[in-house]
Amino acid sequence: MAMTEELNLKELFSNFVKFNSRNKKFLLIFMVVSLLSVILFQNFKTPYYETKAICMSGISEYERQEQIEDLSQRTAIDLINYLQINIENKDFSQISKILGVESKVASTIKRIEAEQLYQQDMNEKFYALNKFEISLTVFDNAKISDIQNGLIYYFEHNDFVQNYHERYLESNINLIRDIEDEIQLLGNIRTEGAKNNLDVSSVNIVNAKDGEVVSNQIVLLSKLREELKVNQDLLKPLMYVQEFANVDQKEDEILVWALLGGFISFLIGLLVALIKEVK
Secondary structure (H helix, E strand, O other): OHHHHHHHHHHHHHHHHHHHHHOHHHHHHHHHHHHHHHHHHHHHOOOEEEEEEEEEOOHHHHOOOOOOOOOOOHHHHHHHHHHHHHHHOOOHHHHHHHHOOOHHHHOOEEEEEEEEEEEEOOOOOEEEEEEEEEEEEEOOHHHHHHHHHHHHHHHHOOHHHHHHHHHHHHHHHHHHHHHHHHHHHHHHHHHHHHHOOOOOOOOOEEOOOOOOEEOOHHHHHHHHHHHHHHHHHHOOOOEEEEOOOOOOOOEOOHHHHHHHHHHHHHHHHHHHHHHHHHO
């Protein structure tokens, strides 16, 4: 039985080779025409360019959001990915309005996508970073910088982000003022304590943020104040850790499409050749 199956397979393979040999000119012409069509299409179609940027956003801090898994940059990522809806619908007038750029700049965007960045620890567990990556595909690489600035405009003029940012700055200013008043009060208490030979500088307090024990309240409050000031100055709605790379090499995918086109044309050629022989 096994020998019979082996002979059948050999006969089938032999017939297939003979069939290809009989129709090799027809199959070759079919494949050449297909490959030439792919090459011509790739050369005459509008070229596009792919680039990436690494970003941060202060939105999660404005929202006082707990840093759980990949939530730290989720709002910013969703805002970027929302743009793809208008791009797929070719609603470039809306994109132009959202990004604050000219319509001819908006129309060069082919695709935009944001993804959370992760890091792997020693236990091979992945955890979310406070950064995300934006992948941008455009038809005109000279417009990359305009789109980059347009994304900043988009975040800074979004009503949701703008309102949260304003409230965040307001609350920070109030908190910094309260901290400075508390530092002043503690300084006065220490001055009075020194006059009365009382040591009030050795009281231990615990920093609720990281559990650190600090014996000097003024140092802890000063550290908190400086952190608030840094965040207030640097935590913008959208910041570029690394701007979009300037790219000159167009993505034509000619090799992939040529191989795929050649394979499909070969299959179609086999079918047509078989129909011709049957007739």
